[in-house]
Amino acid sequence: MSTVSSGHTHAHHFESSQHEHKAGIHGVWLFLVTEILMFSGLFVAYAIFKGVYPEVFHEGHRYLDWRLGALNTVILLFSSLTMALSIHYIRVNKPKAAMINLLITIACGLGFMIVKYIEYNAKFHHGLYPGHFFTAHEHIEHKNLALFFSLYFCMTGLHGIHVLTGMGLIGWVAIRLKKGEFGPHHYTAVEGVGLFWHLVDLIWIYLFPLLYLVS
Amino acid sequence: MAHEHSTDYLHHGKGLWSWLTTLDHKRIGLMYMIAILTFFFFGGIFALLIRLELMHPGTQFMSPTVYNQVMTLHGTMMVFMVIIPGIPAFLGNFVLPIHLGAKDVAFPRLNLFSWYIFIAGALIAASAVVFGGVDTGWTFYTPYSIQTYKGTVFMVLGAFVMGFSSILTGLNFIVTVHKLRAPGMTMNRVPLFIWSIYSTAIIQVLATPVLAITLLLLVMERTLGIGFFDASLGGDPVLFQHFFWFYSHPAVYIMILPAMGIISELVVTFSRKVVFGYTAIAYSSIGIAAVSFLVWGHHMFVSGQSEFAGKIFSFITMLVGVPTAIKMFNWVSTMYKGSIRMDSPMLFAVGFMFLFAIGGVTGIFLATLSIDVHLHDTYFVVAHFHYVMVGGTLMALMGGIYYWFPKMFGKMFNETLARITFALIFLGFNITFFPQFIAGVQGMPRRYQDYIPEYEWLNRISTIGSWLIGAGFLLVLYVLIQGLRKGKPAGPNPWGAKTLEWTIPSPPPHENFTTTPVVSGGPYEYR
Numbered sequence: 256m257s258t259v260s261s262g263h264t265h266a267h268h269f270e271s272s273q274h275e276h277k278a279g280i281h282g283v284w285l286f287l288v289t290e291i292l293m294f295s296g297l298f299v300a301y302a303i304f305k306g307v308y309p310e311v312f313h314e315g316h317r318y319l320d321w322r323l324g325a326l327n328t329v330i331l332l333f334s335s336l337t338m339a340l341s342i343h344y345i346r347v348n349k350p351k352a353a354m355i356n357l358l359i360t361i362a363c364g365l366g367f368m369i370v371k372y373i374e375y376n377a378k379f380h381h382g383l384y385p386g387h388f389f390t391a392h393e394h395i396e397h398k399n400l401a402l403f404f405s406l407y408f409c410m411t412g413l414h415g416i417h418v419l420t421g422m423g424l425i426g427w428v429a430i431r432l433k434k435g436e437f438g439p440h441h442y443t444a445v446e447g448v449g450l451f452w453h454l455v456d457l458i459w460i461y462l463f464p465l466l467y468l469v470s
Numbered sequence: 471m472a473h474e475h476s477t478d479y480l481h482h483g484k485g486l487w488s489w490l491t492t493l494d495h496k497r498i499g500l501m502y503m504i505a506i507l508t509f510f511f512f513g514g515i516f517a518l519l520i521r522l523e524l525m526h527p528g529t530q531f532m533s534p535t536v537y538n539q540v541m542t543l544h545g546t547m548m549v550f551m552v553i554i555p556g557i558p559a560f561l562g563n564f565v566l567p568i569h570l571g572a573k574d575v576a577f578p579r580l581n582l583f584s585w586y587i588f589i590a591g592a593l594i595a596a597s598a599v600v601f602g603g604v605d606t607g608w609t610f611y612t613p614y615s616i617q618t619y620k621g622t623v624f625m626v627l628g629a630f631v632m633g634f635s636s637i638l639t640g641l642n643f644i645v646t647v648h649k650l651r652a653p654g655m656t657m658n659r660v661p662l663f664i665w666s667i668y669s670t671a672i673i674q675v676l677a678t679p680v681l682a683i684t685l686l687l688l689v690m691e692r693t694l695g696i697g698f699f700d701a702s703l704g705g706d707p708v709l710f711q712h713f714f715w716f717y718s719h720p721a722v723y724i725m726i727l728p729a730m731g732i733i734s735e736l737v738v739t740f741s742r743k744v745v746f747g748y749t750a751i752a753y754s755s756i757g758i759a760a761v762s763f764l765v766w767g768h769h770m771f772v773s774g775q776s777e778f779a780g781k782i783f784s785f786i787t788m789l790v791g792v793p794t795a796i797k798m799f800n801w802v803s804t805m806y807k808g809s810i811r812m813d814s815p816m817l818f819a820v821g822f823m824f825l826f827a828i829g830g831v832t833g834i835f836l837a838t839l840s841i842d843v844h845l846h847d848t849y850f851v852v853a854h855f856h857y858v859m860v861g862g863t864l865m866a867l868m869g870g871i872y873y874w875f876p877k878m879f880g881k882m883f884n885e886t887l888a889r890i891t892f893a894l895i896f897l898g899f900n901i902t903f904f905p906q907f908i909a910g911v912q913g914m915p916r917r918y919q920d921y922i923p924e925y926e927w928l929n930r931i932s933t934i935g936s937w938l939i940g941a942g943f944l945l946v947l948y949v950l951i952q953g954l955r956k957g958k959p960a961g962p963n964p965w966g967a968k969t970l971e972w973t974i975p976s977p978p979p980h981e982n983f984t985t986t987p988v989v990s991g992g993p994y995e996y997r
Contacts, residue, residue: 266578267573267574267981268567268572268574268575268576268578268650269650274649277649278577278645278648278649278650281576281649282576282577282580282641282642282645285641285644285645285675286641288675288676289637289641289676289678289679290679292676292677293679293680293682293683294683295679295680295683296679296680296683296684296687297683299713300687300698300709303709304704304705307704308704311704385690385695385696385697386691386694386696386697386698386700386703387694387696387697387700387703388694388695398704399703399704401697401703401704402697402698402703402704402705405694405696405697405698405703408694408696409687409690409696
């Protein structure tokens with residue numbers, strides 16, 4: 256998010272750097288609200304189609320590997336911990352420890368995306384494409400199964416884009432940390448990115464049971 | 471630094487580059503003004519072409535295919551590129567921080583970024599013309615929007631991108647109102663314009679993301695065929711309507727709430743009187759914003775949604791009339807026994823009240839379930855929303871431009887000519903759109919290039935009216951340019967207004983206030 260000042264001074268329209276920090280975090284929270292509302296459209300679509308075709312969702316989830324989904328849940332939960340730790344270490348002025356935790360967080364994001372890649376590949380291999388491109392018609396029980404995979408790809412796809420964005424943002428704050436731009440009283444950007452990362456994690460925690468464990 | 475404080479914002483930094491990289495909310499406001507007025511010019515040309523085609527039945531100079539595209543361009547441009555960003559991004563950006571006693575918005579870089587997003591979105595949307603055009607109307611209803619020209623994807627993507635500009639501007643304003651008010655500027659002392667922009671910002675932040683996902687799904691529908699809105703794949707086209715209106719009805723209030731804020735400022739200033747019912751006007755803005763999320767189904771009375779849902783939506787829609795009427799009555803009560811000056815901004819304010827009353831009351835007609843079944847998709851609806859959006863929002867925008875023009879540029883415009891622009895626009899507007907109410911009640915359907923001869927006389931009047939509006943806005947352009955070039959110096963407070971922007975020089979210095987103001991009373995301290 257837009258943290259205006261660099262170094263330890265504050266922008267001209269704020270009274271103090273603390274004032275600026277509070278405004279920045281307020282802005283990040285509002286941004287997270289918009290993210291939740293954006294995903295809410297997909298959750299509403301999920302709820303409606305689940306109501307209309309419960310059997311399709313029951314069949315659909317059997318094609319997803321809950322073990323890979325669970326693995327990814329653990330990876331993201333752990334990355335939330337390392338993200339929070341890195342903010343903690345900046346606050347107690349241990350930039351090296353903070354840096355290690357940021358890098359672990361990025362590595363977790365990468366791990367998540369690799370698992371996702373393996374999962375997507377398996378789906379494509381079986382012709383389980385979204386909607387119109389769905390080709391696995393011979394083996395399936397319910398004719399609208401494609402709809403389940405449309406939801407699956409839209410929801411996890413949009414979430415995946417957020418994971419990639421989050422990794423980019425964490426990389427950005429890591430570079431700024433290396434340049435020595437953050438300190439115990441100046442870490443707005445790291446905290447903002449951290450909040451974003453936690454939201455990405457939180458959305459996955461909803462997606463996992465809704466898609467993999469529904470029955 | 472001392473030198474920089476003394477220069478006004480127009481001369482603080484020179485050259486085009488200093489504008490394109492500026493972080494000053496006043497300059498960004500003016501950059502929005504230039505963009506929006508340009509789009510308004512094109513949208514207006516399209517409107518005149520539509521009216522010219524409709525002057526007589528049958529084809530005049532546009533084939534039905536071309537007509538559908540021109541109508542869609544008019545609608546999408548006016549909605550997404552003119553009326554939604556019009557007041558908040560342009561006047562809001564210029565006025566809001568000064569009204570609060572702040573030096574800038576909370577996130578100046580984000581503010582500039584929002585402008586670039588807006589321009590990028592507008593360019594993507596405009597590229598639709600190159601890729602085959604769009605003929606869906608501004609609502610992009612499925613299943614038609616999935617099947618028609620490829621340009622639809624670009625228009626939808628453009629609207630998606632411009633949505634983010636709207637979200638980020640709203641976010642910026644909310645944080646600014648919360649965190650950057652001057653000492654003593656409590657929420658019960660901020661000008662009413664702030665309350666309306668704040669309510670608007672809430673809607674922008676809460677509703678626009680839903681539009682974003684809706685438009686994204688529409689793009690996915692076209693490119694990947696995901697089937698959410700396609701009945702042959704198990705989806706539901708009406709679901710698109712629900713998603714679309716869940717944003718687009720609140721968006722109607724994104725269009726009108728800021729206009730109401732301007733009217734509050736104008737009525738107080740030109741009545742020279744303390745506003746009647748400050749709290750009522752302020753909280754009714756929040757009330758409108760809250761109710762706006764619960765009424766989207768009134769666009770879908772004939773879509774096949776359940777009758778019970780229709781009744782609920784009908785009832786809640788009528789509730790919108792309450793906070794709206796509260797504002798109206800408070801404005802009129804403010805004028806009562808005031809020392810009214812009918813300067814050009816006030817003319818537009820009174821014109822707003824007159825036209826908005828008609829637009830609002832016909833809205834209650836349409837909210838009534840049984841009547842709407844008859845009037846749905848007729849010219850009655852067209853007349854109704856033009857009374858609200860043009861008669862309401864654009865009239866207020868014009869009043870606001872005249873009101874703050876001296877502050878923006880430090881110069882006065884020609885008052886006599888400004889009053890003539892009001893007469894042209896106001897008369898032209900009524901001549902154009904009042905006959906459409908009658909045509910609508912008689913059953914003339916909207917969106918068609920052709921009609922039966924019985925409607926010809928009404929359409930002819932309507933087209934003649936549109937020329938008056940066109941002339942009026944061209945004259946506005948002349949008045950503004952002439953004011954810029956030859957206007958007399960305005961001085962800090964030409965209207966005798968009381969809010970903070972009138973306590974600083976015109977044009978304002980780069981940092982707005984050399985010393986942070988300390989506020990000790992309400993915004994409108996007339997005796």
